[in-house]
Amino acid sequence: MVTPLTVIQFVGGLAAVIYFAEKLVDGTVGTARGFGLSAFLVSVVFVGFDPENLFVGTSGTYEGVAGIALGAIVGAAMVAIALAFGITALLAPMEFEEAPTRILVVQVLAVLLFGGVALDGRLSRLDGGVLLLGYVVAVGYLLWLGERGVDVLPGEEPESEPDGDPQRRWKAVGLFAVSLVAIVAGSELLVASSETIIETLGVTDTFFGLIVLAALVSIEELARELPAALRGRPEITFGNVVGSVMAFFLFNAGVIALVDPVPVPSQVLGFYLPIAIVTVLLVSGFMLRKRVRRRAGGVLVLLYLVFAVGGYAIASGFVPR
Template sequence: MLQLADVLLSEHGLFLLLGVVLLYLGAESLVKGAAGLALGIGLHAALVGVTVVAFATTAPELFIGVISGVNGDSQLGLGAIVGSNIANVGLVLGLAALIRPLSVSRTVLRRHVPFMALAAGLLVVFGRDAIIGRVEGAIFLVVLAGFTVVLYRGASGESEAAGVDESGAVTDGGVVEEMPDVDPESVNLRHVVYLVVGLALLFFGSRWLMDSGRSILYQFGFSQRLVGLTVLAFGTSLPELAASVVAAVRGQADFAVGNVVGSNIYNVLAVLGLVAVVVPVFVSVSVESFDFPSLIAFTVAAIVVMLRGGEVGRLDGGVLLGGYLVFVYLLLP
């Protein structure tokens, strides 16, 4: 019988760890580059924060989803997306709330949370016939466009009230979302380098994480679905985990909560939408009977917690984190 320590210290284990590290570094580099370029060409910092940066943090899921779909392993991509959304609520939001209670802004409740619920609901409905095809993918992208319009109008309407400080940071009710330093009059070559390096790191990191994680877990009897829901989901959630934990430590509650909500929206509408347009995504019986209900349960739990008092407290964080550990335990073969 294979020993876990031996497997993790093997070549596959080392490439698995390297893949996770590259995914994290790639997402960080991509965020800096994309946000810097957007600000450099004149986009408002508030709009950049809720669109470019939010979408960039979902790049690991996008790479995993597209590559797995092209390789004929659509179960890996779907598992990574569903598992990542569950991890964002249970692990990321739960851990961040344990560090410091998180207040939830009215903007997130009124504009973002409804789209998070809609995205999860559409995913479950579209998956009931065992396949998410190009039509469903196109619908996801249309809803994404609607979400972007809502964000744009909201950011434009509140930009003066929110204010932008000299460093380009967006301030809203005392919360500061740090943005990269850029010259508004020109596009800095440094951000182009960040963007290119980030894309390269994401490509190699996603391939190594997929290949090594799949090889290791297959040896322990895991299926494609379980690989996607566990190691790939955790690996692709690392940027959100790091960002939300750091935000919680710094007292930037709005960013920590908005990061989770925004990521869950983009994971379904943008990532799965693009993947489904490229190649049909097949939904197994186990996904429909367990994974989708789990996604809905965590989504509803997050909404209930946010609506109740407008704060995610430490007790709420403990419950969410405990629920995620139970979810992972139930997945083990």
């Protein structure tokens, strides 16, 4: 039943996501300038990291529900790199001055490493250790590249002089942290209240799971990606994409497998994972051209729809597993 509290939660959650999405861009840029860092790298390491899905995935594997664990890896990654990034490109086409191949290769290798260790149909604890090591190496490599000036840069180079004022520097860090937490909290309120509203309206679980919940989850990812692109900072947007690929396929998957080995069903290896790999390759291809146009955004959104509808068809028995 929808109560006044449910409506307040929905409106409050939506307001928090919208307001702090803008502040997150300011916090990211301010933190990068204050410490002389790359806004792209700050976005990769901190904005792309998603502790919520890590918690959901570890809980799923601990309870022996492999589908939840794998959904927190592959499904969540597809929301970030296909649905949210695609919608962002549709609304705010992106131009880049620099998109080094050495950086793009990192996300491709991340998803290929995950696919490689999952080929035997199981993510073992050893596999988890390998994935976590891969995450450390990937982050270290990106930082090493950053120190040598290899970076993703927007089409119109923004002012990037380091801000040496300690007070403004730490104020930016505080704004960054508060904004990130507020977006997560606002998204949780939005999803929880929406579930209640949808149940009251009598919408089916299937429709809710495949369409509504995916859209609601994408709100948080859009809040991390779209405002930056709209404000001419697409490197922050793409940083979230690279960070999500690394976090989901390496860090989260590694921790989840360490908690308890995860069986990987044939439909994941034969359908879900190949689409995820194709998506990462396509995003890298778009970035090599230093532009992500509306047409590219449409292709990414279409891929996500194929992922969702095809998954439903397999789960429902319309397509042989």
